[in-house]
Amino acid sequence: MKKISRKSTAPSSEGAVDINFLSRVRSKIQDPFFWSDWLVVVAFVFVIAFFGAIAPAEFLTLWNLNNILVAASIPAIIAVGQTFTVLTAGIDLSVSSTMTFGAVTFGLAFTNGWPLLQCVLFGTIAGTFVGLLNGLIIAKRKINDFIVTLGMLSVASGAALVLSDGKPRQVISESLATLAIGDKANIPYLMMVAFVIVVVAHFVLFHTRFGTHVFAVGGDPESARAMGISVVKIKIAVYVISGALAGFAATLAISRIGSAEPAANTSILLNSVAAVVLGGVSLFGGRGTIFGPFIAALLLQSLSNGLTVIGVAAYYQYLSIGLVVILSAALVRTDK
Amino acid sequence: MTTKPYAIECVNIKKAFGSVDALKGVSMFAKPGEVTAIIGDNGAGKSTLIKCISGVYNSDEGEIKINGEVVEFVNPEESRSFGIETVYQTLSLIEDLSIWQNLFLNREITKGFGPFKILNKSKMKEEATKMLKNLDVYIPSIKSRTRRLSGGQRQAVAICRAAGWGSSVVIMDEPTAALGVRETAKVEDLIKRMKAQGLAILLISHNFDQVLRLSDQIWVMRQGDVMAGLRSKDTSGDELVALITGAKSGKG
Ligand SMILES: Nc1ncnc2c1ncn2[C@@H]1O[C@H](COP(=O)(O)OP(=O)(O)OP(=O)(O)O)[C@@H](O)[C@H]1O
Numbered sequence: 001m002k003k004i005s006r007k008s009t010a011p012s013s014e015g016a017v018d019i020n021f022l023s024r025v026r027s028k029i030q031d032p033f034f035w036s037d038w039l040v041v042v043a044f045v046f047v048i049a050f051f052g053a054i055a056p057a058e059f060l061t062l063w064n065l066n067n068i069l070v071a072a073s074i075p076a077i078i079a080v081g082q083t084f085t086v087l088t089a090g091i092d093l094s095v096s097s098t099m100t101f102g103a104v105t106f107g108l109a110f111t112n113g114w115p116l117l118q119c120v121l122f123g124t125i126a127g128t129f130v131g132l133l134n135g136l137i138i139a140k141r142k143i144n145d146f147i148v149t150l151g152m153l154s155v156a157s158g159a160a161l162v163l164s165d166g167k168p169r170q171v172i173s174e175s176l177a178t179l180a181i182g183d184k185a186n187i188p189y190l191m192m193v194a195f196v197i198v199v200v201a202h203f204v205l206f207h208t209r210f211g212t213h214v215f216a217v218g219g220d221p222e223s224a225r226a227m228g229i230s231v232v233k234i235k236i237a238v239y240v241i242s243g244a245l246a247g248f249a250a251t252l253a254i255s256r257i258g259s260a261e262p263a264a265n266t267s268i269l270l271n272s273v274a275a276v277v278l279g280g281v282s283l284f285g286g287r288g289t290i291f292g293p294f295i296a297a298l299l300l301q302s303l304s305n306g307l308t309v310i311g312v313a314a315y316y317q318y319l320s321i322g323l324v325v326i327l328s329a330a331l332v333r334t335d336k
Numbered sequence: 337m338t339t340k341p342y343a344i345e346c347v348n349i350k351k352a353f354g355s356v357d358a359l360k361g362v363s364m365f366a367k368p369g370e371v372t373a374i375i376g377d378n379g380a381g382k383s384t385l386i387k388c389i390s391g392v393y394n395s396d397e398g399e400i401k402i403n404g405e406v407v408e409f410v411n412p413e414e415s416r417s418f419g420i421e422t423v424y425q426t427l428s429l430i431e432d433l434s435i436w437q438n439l440f441l442n443r444e445i446t447k448g449f450g451p452f453k454i455l456n457k458s459k460m461k462e463e464a465t466k467m468l469k470n471l472d473v474y475i476p477s478i479k480s481r482t483r484r485l486s487g488g489q490r491q492a493v494a495i496c497r498a499a500g501w502g503s504s505v506v507i508m509d510e511p512t513a514a515l516g517v518r519e520t521a522k523v524e525d526l527i528k529r530m531k532a533q534g535l536a537i538l539l540i541s542h543n544f545d546q547v548l549r550l551s552d553q554i555w556v557m558r559q560g561d562v563m564a565g566l567r568s569k570d571t572s573g574d575e576l577v578a579l580i581t582g583a584k585s586g587k588g
């Protein structure tokens with residue numbers, strides 16, 4: 001059956017359309033940023049194909065692919081938040097301890113008998129608060145983002161330890177258990193949650209004024225200000241987003257472990273920065289996507305999963321993931 | 337005889353950066369439908385003056401009137417809302433945004449309401465094309481990144497943006513300093529067209545021929561002071577040089 005779904009164009013303009021298309025393709029290919037956008041997709045396909053080829057029976061099982069999706073959900077959410085800060089030429093080094101702080105506040109609320117949704121909200125608000133502090137100090141006092149969030153890394157994990165007295169709190173909930181292990185059409189619920197966040201973030205970034213202003217502030221803060229954009233507000237907002245998402249991701253972490261852990265999971269930080277770099281977001285700000293870092297988060301998880309599956313010791317995994325990050329930073333054009 | 341109010345009038349504007357008195361009490365005006373030039377040596381305070389007018393800096397003392405109304409801009413957004421658009425020396429284009437995005441930066445058109453406002457991209461692209469066409473600027477694709485434009489195209493985009501907002505005043509800081517002969521001619525055409533449309537244009541330039549060609553009124557600045565205000569048709573390049581270097585005193 002043949003279907004003509006395209007509107008037929010006037011015959012006289014047919015040739016013009018073709019030339020237009022060709023020149024567009026050419027200009028795309030010549031744009032170095034085009035490659036930084038697509039590198040991650042190519043690399044992801046390569047990683048899947050590679051492990052699929054050497055260990056098809058172990059790596060390419062539904063069960064294993066499911067594992068990857070589950071494990072990638074939290075890093076993906078954190079990477080989305082990190083993308084916003086990096087797009088403004090900033091960085092949030094406090095994400096992992098913010099998540100821990102969110103988890104501990106969640107745990108406190110839960111042991112006090114709060115309903116689940118309120119606990120989720122409480123943890124998210126706690127993360128948002130940390131992000132707000134980061135943003136206010138960075139944007140208002142104009143203090144280096146690296147230093148502020150590095151300090152906050154310690155402050156938030158310290159606060160988490162103080163609040164929890166250093167002890168994990170059990171969080172037993174039917175709904176959370178379902179969230180952690182359930183799936184629909186082989187897509188785990190956790191990944192669905194992450195994906196919804198990815199789609200919303202993409203929408204915010206590319207279809208709202210705020211998103212455009214994030215790019216403007218990251219690309220050239222002086223010019224953005226000259227056009228009347230409040231650089232301070234945008235900067236505060238991106239750290240709030242990063243903190244809120246870290247606080248929210250705590251819920252997913254709790255659902256997986258079954259308890260609110262006061263110890264920071266530091267690999268989350270490296271992972272989020274890695275995903276952002278690998279995902280083609282310029283560390284100088286002003287350039288990037290949400291789907292890039294999302295695919296990168298999937299890639300990194302596939303990589304460490306694949307290495308485990310083929311029996312590479314965990315030590316080498318740290319090594320290889322670190323190398324991938326450095327390599328990708330070198331490959332992707334990050335200079336202006 | 338009743339006179340229209342000046343588009344811009346500055347009265348005794350002072351601005352210091354630490355111990356540097358960049359402006360020591362500047363008074364000047366600009367009329368609608370005229371090109372008003374500000375000239376002076378490097379460091380005379382020209383850029384500082386226009387930044388005070390456009391709200392980038394807050395003046396320490398003095399008064400700024402727009403169409404006769406006393407205003408106090410604390411940021412560029414406020415001056416933009418008064419119809420004052422500025423093309424800075426640096427152009428203020430975001431390299432990695434597309435041309436239409438730059439034309440609509442912080443003036444984005446949205447659809448929907450409340451928190452669900454989303455960008456109306458097709459409308460903005462359509463309007464962007466009109467903005468460029470209105471001033472006869474040809475740019476191959478408004479969707480390409482601003483990074484890819486030539487110096488002249490960049491300048492033209494920045495000027496179109498400034499002229500395109502129903503603005504009443506367009507301020508330009510050395511708009512042709514980095515341009516070749518042909519591109520300079522194009523920008524000068526643009527300025528003439530804007531003048532014909534009744535805008536008040538404030539032009540900073542180091543090029544006396546250009547100033548004499550384009551402007552109606554000239555203010556000469558030296559070391560943070562206005563040395564003289566002249567009608568362009570009554571002066572010459574030699575006189576301007578003498579005023580700028582201080583060989584001749586405008587006030588004496
Ligand atoms: N942000 C600032 N901080 C400190 N000093 C400044 C600042 N901006 C300008 N100045 C000083 O104020 C004086 C006037 O500078 P301004 O930029 O207004 O000169 P200009 O007339 O525009 O010169 P040019 O022709 O080189 O552009 C100079 O001495 C300059 O060093």
Ligand SMILES: [Mg+2]
Binds near residue numbers: 383384425
């Ligand atoms: Mg200047």
